[in-house]
Structure formats: C-alpha cells, structure tokens
Amino acid sequence: MPRRTATMLASTLMLIALLCAGVLIKVPYAEMxxxxxxxxxxxHDGEPVLQISGHKTYPTTGHLNMTTVRVTSADYNMNLVSAVYGWLAHDSIVVPHNTLYPDGKTEQQSSQENAEEFSQSQESAKVAALNELKIPVKSWVIVQSVIKGSPSEGRLHAGDVIKAVDGAKVDKPADVAKLVTKHKPGQDVVFTIVPVKEAAAAEKAGKQATRTQNVTVTTEKAKDGRAIVGIQAGTDHTFPFAIDIKLADVGGPSAGLMFALGIVDKLTPDNLTGGTFVAGTGTIDDDGKVGPIGGIQMKTVGARSKGARYFLTPKDNCAEAAKDVPGGLTLVKVDTIDDAMTALKDVRTGRTADLPKCTAKG
Known part of the structure; x- marks a missing residue:
C-alpha cells in the first residue's frame, strides 16, 4: 500500500476513533x-396573555415580548461532541450541570421552584404596575412557607398573616427576620397572627380579619449561628380589580418586568411602544426594581429572531449581553420600571439616541 494512502487511512481511522470516543465520553455540562x-x-394558545376586568382598558399595538430559555433536563448526559458543538455555536451556551441543577436538584424540584417563582413574579408585576399608575394596592406580610422539621412546623402555616413579632408591628417581610434574629437560639418568639383560614374567609367576604392570636415558637440555631424559626416570610396582596396572566409552561421570575409593562400599557390610553417590536427580560419586585436573570444572551438571540428591535436589559446583565449582540438589536439598560417607561417613551417618539445602551462595561 502506498505510504500516502496508508497515512490517509490511518488518519481517517484515528478521526473515527476520536469521534466515537467523543460520543461515548460524558461530561458534567448542560445546554441553554x-x-x-x-x-x-x-x-397565546388562543386567549389573551393579560386579562383585566373591573377597570377600563385600552387597545394596544406593537410588542412587549417576554423571553425564555430552554435548558436540557436534569438527567441529560451530555457527551463531549455535543459540548464542543455547543461551545462553538452562536445560538447555545454550555454551562456546568450544577449551574442549572445545584446540589443534585432533580428536574421535578427545579420545575416546582420555577413555578413558584413564576407565580410570585406575576404578583410583583401586578403590584409594580399599579404602583406605577398610582393605583392603591392593599398588602400584608404572610408566612410564605414553613420548613419541614423546623420549630414552626405545626405552629405556623403558609398563608398565616403576621401582624407582629414580640409585639412589634410588622410592615414588610424583612421585619420578621430582623426581629427573630434579635433572639439567641433556644429563646421564644411570639408571633401575633391571623390564621390562614380566617384571613381567607375574610378576604372572600370582602372584609378585614380582626381577630388575632399569639403563637409562641422556640428558636433554633442556624448553621451561621443565628436564631431562626424555620419560616419564609412573604407578601400577599388584594387588588382593586382582577388581573389574570394566562401563560402556561413557563417558569422562573424573569418575565416580571415585561408583565408589568404589559399591564401598564393595557390600563393607559397611550401605546407604550408606538407600534414598535420591543422585547426584554428582568425580575421585578413590588417597588418596581428590576433584577438580573440567567441566559441573557440566549434571550437576545431568541428576541431578535422573532423581529425585536429593542431589548430591555437589566442593568446587571448589560455587560454579559453586550459581549454578543445580535445584528439589528439595541440593548437598552434598565434598573427600574421607571427606566423602562422612559425608554419606551424615547422609542415611540423617535428619540432613540437618548436611550441608555448596554456596553461591555455595563
């Protein structure tokens, strides 16, 4: 056999062997x-995403698109070839598996957590939107969750309204942790609550629950030495009219900003976008503060492929997003819902030179 032919055959066999090895070798990565x-x-799926009743609404034009990221499942075993392809591709990102599923979290656990975050983001979006429009919203602090096996299990329940801790009035969830951690582990904390059943019955009847009861919980020591009782405090709201967000098979908190803007647009006579295709992402809290999210570069790619011209980008995601901006897409930096409202005004009035744009520095 001629030397050149032998060399080519050996190279081909080696390449095949390497490809086979690459397919067989599993790596601890996931793909977005x-x-x-x-x-x-x-x-979406034949019904409006935002459904508002009990208040005047207005026609809207243009787009205020929320964006999402697809991720591989928790039990997906990526091989080396797929990882290399993902690293080289423009429309995918390969990340360590524990970035998406930390501490061995299963796909079911991750989905449940994402569903809870999505539900909470909807509530915060409603509150932020109505606050932006100066429409009052009634709010109160509740027991959001109780950790199994903690001192609070069986004594406090998810949905209980927390009126006071050790006699000190509670106005926001952070007050609860602050008052509990004043204690030393092993000391008692007295919660003044309205039990969840009574609170729910009063809300259904359109009344305010007034009967309270005191519940004593003995603190335990956390890993960092703090006194804890094993609850997560949150906020519940009563809205002056019905706002429903109909969007299934979506999880996580990152659509909060776009939901809030969509609600504002439907409740005001001016079209926020002026007919322009605007997309975006970002968490939002009750006060309208916009927070960062994951997978920003995949969201900009997805938005541009659908026709978006402007992308509302959380300030803390700007530097990452600016590393690879799809052609024809302008990344607009926002830190609050007020920033987003100002940016949309600039877009619809043609003052795009005034937009705060994302750069590699943020």
Whole structure:
C-alpha cells in the first residue's frame, strides 16, 4: 500500500476513533438555547396573555415580548461532541450541570421552584404596575412557607398573616427576620397572627380579619449561628380589580418586568411602544426594581429572531449581553420600571439616541 494512502487511512481511522470516543465520553455540562418569546400584549394558545376586568382598558399595538430559555433536563448526559458543538455555536451556551441543577436538584424540584417563582413574579408585576399608575394596592406580610422539621412546623402555616413579632408591628417581610434574629437560639418568639383560614374567609367576604392570636415558637440555631424559626416570610396582596396572566409552561421570575409593562400599557390610553417590536427580560419586585436573570444572551438571540428591535436589559446583565449582540438589536439598560417607561417613551417618539445602551462595561 502506498505510504500516502496508508497515512490517509490511518488518519481517517484515528478521526473515527476520536469521534466515537467523543460520543461515548460524558461530561458534567448542560445546554441553554433560545426558548419561545411571547407578546404580553397579545394572545397565546388562543386567549389573551393579560386579562383585566373591573377597570377600563385600552387597545394596544406593537410588542412587549417576554423571553425564555430552554435548558436540557436534569438527567441529560451530555457527551463531549455535543459540548464542543455547543461551545462553538452562536445560538447555545454550555454551562456546568450544577449551574442549572445545584446540589443534585432533580428536574421535578427545579420545575416546582420555577413555578413558584413564576407565580410570585406575576404578583410583583401586578403590584409594580399599579404602583406605577398610582393605583392603591392593599398588602400584608404572610408566612410564605414553613420548613419541614423546623420549630414552626405545626405552629405556623403558609398563608398565616403576621401582624407582629414580640409585639412589634410588622410592615414588610424583612421585619420578621430582623426581629427573630434579635433572639439567641433556644429563646421564644411570639408571633401575633391571623390564621390562614380566617384571613381567607375574610378576604372572600370582602372584609378585614380582626381577630388575632399569639403563637409562641422556640428558636433554633442556624448553621451561621443565628436564631431562626424555620419560616419564609412573604407578601400577599388584594387588588382593586382582577388581573389574570394566562401563560402556561413557563417558569422562573424573569418575565416580571415585561408583565408589568404589559399591564401598564393595557390600563393607559397611550401605546407604550408606538407600534414598535420591543422585547426584554428582568425580575421585578413590588417597588418596581428590576433584577438580573440567567441566559441573557440566549434571550437576545431568541428576541431578535422573532423581529425585536429593542431589548430591555437589566442593568446587571448589560455587560454579559453586550459581549454578543445580535445584528439589528439595541440593548437598552434598565434598573427600574421607571427606566423602562422612559425608554419606551424615547422609542415611540423617535428619540432613540437618548436611550441608555448596554456596553461591555455595563
């Protein structure tokens, strides 16, 4: 056999062997790719994403699209070839498996957590939108969750309204932790609560629950030495009219900003976008503060592929997003819902030179 032919055959066999090895070798990575993008002003699966009743609404035009990311499942075993392809591809990101599923979290656990975060983001979006429009919202502090096996199990329940801790009035969830950690582990804390059943019955009747009861919980020591009781405090709200967000098969908190803007748009006569295709992402809290999210580069790719021209980007995601901006897409930096409202005004009035744009420095 000629030397050249032998060399080519050996190289081909080696390449085949390497490819086979690459397919067989498993690596601890997962993949993120662009997911669906949905117009919060439009319909999804045949019904409006935002449904408002009990208050005047107005026609809307343009797009205020929320964006998503697809991720590989928790039990997906990526091989070396797929990892290399993902690293080289423009429309995917390969990340360590424990970035998406930390501490051995299963896909079911991750889905449940994402569903809870999605539900909470909807509530915060409603509150932020109505606050932006100066429409009053009634709020109160509740027991959001009780840790199994903690001192509070069986004594406090999810949905209990927390009126006071050790006689000190509670106005926001952070007050609860602050008052509990004043104690030393092993000391008693007295919670003044309205039990969840009574609170729910009063809300259904359109009344305010007035009867309270005191519940004593003995603190225990956390890993960092603090006194804890094993609850997560949160906020519940009563809205002056019905706002429903109809969007299934989506999880996580990152659509909060776009939901809030969609609600504002439907409740005001001015079209926020002026007919322009705007997409975006970002968590939002009750006060309208916008927070960072994961998978920002996949979200910009997904938004641009659907036609977005402007992308509302959380300030803390700007530097990462600016590393690889899809052609024709402008990244607009926002830190609050007020920032987003100002940016949308600039877009619809043509003052795009005034937009605060993301750069590699943030």
């Amino acid at each position: 790719t662009p997911g669906p993008t949905v117009n919060t002003l439009g319909d």
